[in-house]
Amino acid sequence: MxxxxxxxxxxxxxxxxxxxxxxxxxxxxxxxxxxxxxxxxxxxxxxxxxxxxxxxxxxxxxxxxxxxxxxxxxxxxxxxxxxxxxxxxxxxxxxxxxxxxxxxxxxxxxxxxxxxxxxxxxxxxxxxxxxxxxxxxxxxxxxxxxxxxxxxxxxxxxxxxxxxxxxxxxxxxxxxxxxxxxxxxxxxxxxxxxxxxxxxxxxxxxxxxxxxxxxxxxxxxxxxxxxxxxxxxxxxRLAELEEANGQLEELARIDPLTGVANRRWMTQMLDALWNTSEHRSASVAMLMCDIDEFKRLNDRRGHAEGDRCLVEVARIIASRVRRADYVARYGGEEFLVVLPEATERGALEVAERIRKNVEAAAIPNPGSRVAPVVTISIGVAVEPDDAERMTSEQLQSHADMALYFAKRAGRNRAELYKPKLLGLGKRAAPNVA
Structure with a gap:
């Protein structure tokens, strides 16, 4: 030897x-x-x-x-x-x-x-x-x-x-x-x-x-x-067990259809992010993304095409963010993007980049009243530097409200949350999916 x-x-x-x-x-x-x-x-x-x-x-x-x-x-x-x-x-x-x-x-x-x-x-x-x-x-x-x-x-x-x-x-x-x-x-x-x-x-x-x-x-x-x-x-055997446990943990945090993180993992990540000392010195931005007229896509082309649309949109979103950012499927056709250490300008640039790339993918959506292809609306919310620290739930609520106004303004757009929208946001929101 x-x-x-x-x-x-x-x-x-x-x-x-x-x-x-x-x-x-x-x-x-x-x-x-x-x-x-x-x-x-x-x-x-x-x-x-x-x-x-x-x-x-x-x-x-x-x-x-x-x-x-x-x-x-x-x-x-x-x-x-x-x-x-x-x-x-x-x-x-x-x-x-x-x-x-x-x-x-x-x-x-x-x-x-x-x-x-x-x-x-x-x-x-x-x-x-x-x-x-x-x-x-x-x-x-x-x-x-x-x-x-x-x-x-x-x-x-x-x-x-x-x-x-x-x-x-x-x-x-x-x-x-x-x-x-x-x-x-x-x-x-x-x-x-x-x-x-x-x-x-x-x-x-x-x-x-x-x-x-x-x-x-x-x-x-x-x-x-x-x-x-x-x-x-x-x-x-211990290594195989640890590998199996790792795979189970991976499955527990991954959305099985799109391959991005699921809502449960995103919730845990937000709790961890808000509890770290690093977060105290940097603002966080959230992007709430929702596919426009997704129900019409399912009705016209079937759920299989709807699933393929979700997979492609998830891929586009994940490919247009930084390595340090987080992406999760948050609902049926909703995706939440978290951008640590992001400014309003930076968050809007990311949102616009995602919106343009989704539209450029030219995924057919013949039932859409917005465009013949799949489009996406995005609500953007950023922690203000001169205000008291916000909870993750408050910031997410702002992103939801901004998404509502993006839908109301015609869809296929990114809308930044502004405090002046708060009064309007308290009104009952119509179904704008």
Whole structure:
């Protein structure tokens, strides 16, 4: 496998990598296949194994580094104590081979500080462990006597500790076991104080213990792999659920026919807009748009043509406003446009642009008394700068009133709300759809 991404890469964190892999159909299909079988048959291969190593890298590296640092500390501490507790000749004989342990362990710890290729990491760990186990063995052999066998026993226990805590591929675990047992048998056969049969008996004893440790480590690895697969599947299902919820939220705020926002979402947006501090320092404009003679269009050309008209008008309105503006279908053929930070002149320009483009679309409306094509009337209301803050309901009421006067004035026009219209607006309005 190639070198991993560096820490600055977007996939450098475990969670980001997991999210990346769970979107891979091939990986998820293999994960589901493994989870559907028996736990003991779980074997991670290919990209799934790569995904597991990426996910567990930080924890594995931290354990390896910690173990190596403690080896360094214990090696230095042991050699120092030996100088005071052991005969001077034995203690001095142990110094040379014992001094090799700390640099080897420290080198492995330094290499495992950064995520590198599998070849570099695995090679450094295997070479480092071999040097450490060999150095521990030679430390006892150099001292001779009772320390010959004692340090070989220590070497086996060091290997068992590494096998137990290193979450590495099975071949590396087996390699450590073979190295330890091989060194033990080789050097014990050279021990003049122990007979061959006693050596073989001790070897079989330690071999059984190391083998049990390897099997236990394999079981731990399988369980870790299964936990990873379950986590991968759970995150995938959670992502699918979040995506489904997002789609439901989108459907809840979108008008299914026109594709613009619906009245419910617009109401929520207005509440949020009026409650933000930013709104306090900027005026807001509203455009209430209503398709002229829409009922006649439905009566003459049918509801299917009426629906197509609504879709096209919604598209035109949405395409003629700014990115920061809001458009919603507010009623049957009514659309509400909210323009944050808009002046009267700017709001009128937007309204006129919408009106002209709707008329230019030349959507046939043979029953219209305004024009042979679909037209639109627009009421415009803008918060006055020199007045008390208005509620969204008040501003919308002004836009409705301006729309009423646009209809009354002949339709196919944009009308700006003026306070002088208030008296007229209190009269009962006729049906001017």
């Amino acid at each position: 190639t070198d991993r991404q560096d820490a600055s890469h977007p996939l450098s964190t475990g969670t980001a990598r997991l999210d990346h892999y769970m979107r891979d159909p091939e990986i998820m299909a293999e994960a589901e296949r493994l989870l559907s079988g028996r736990t003991r048959d779980v074997r991670l291969k290919g990209r799934l194994a790569e995904a597991f190593r990426d996910r567990s890298w930080r924890q594995t590296a931290k354990i390896v580094r910690s173990w190596m640092v403690w080896v360094v500390v214990l090696d230095i501490l042991t050699l120092t104590i030996n100088m005071f507790l052991l005969p001077r000749s034995a203690a001095l004989a142990m110094l040379a081979p014992g001094a090799v342990i700390a640099p080897a362990a420290l080198a492995v710890a330094l290499i495992w500080r950064k995520q590198r290729s599998d070849l570099i990491l695995s090679s450094s760990l295997m070479i480092g462990m071999f040097i450490i186990l060999l150095a521990v063995s030679l430390t006892g052999i150099a001292a001779g006597g009772e320390w010959h066998e004692r340090y070989l026993n220590v070497m086996v226990f060091v290997a068992i500790a590494g096998i137990t805590i290193f979450s590495v591929p099975q071949w590396q675990t087996l390699s450590i076991a073979v190295m330890a047992l091989g060194l033990y048998l080789l050097f014990m056969l050279q021990n003049p104080r122990v007979e061959v049969l006693s050596t073989l008996s001790a070897f079989l004893f330690f071999a059984s213990g190391v083998s049990a440790t390897v099997v236990a480590r394999r079981t731990m690895t399988i369980l870790a792999h299964k936990a990873f697969l379950l986590e991968l599947r759970d995150r995938r």
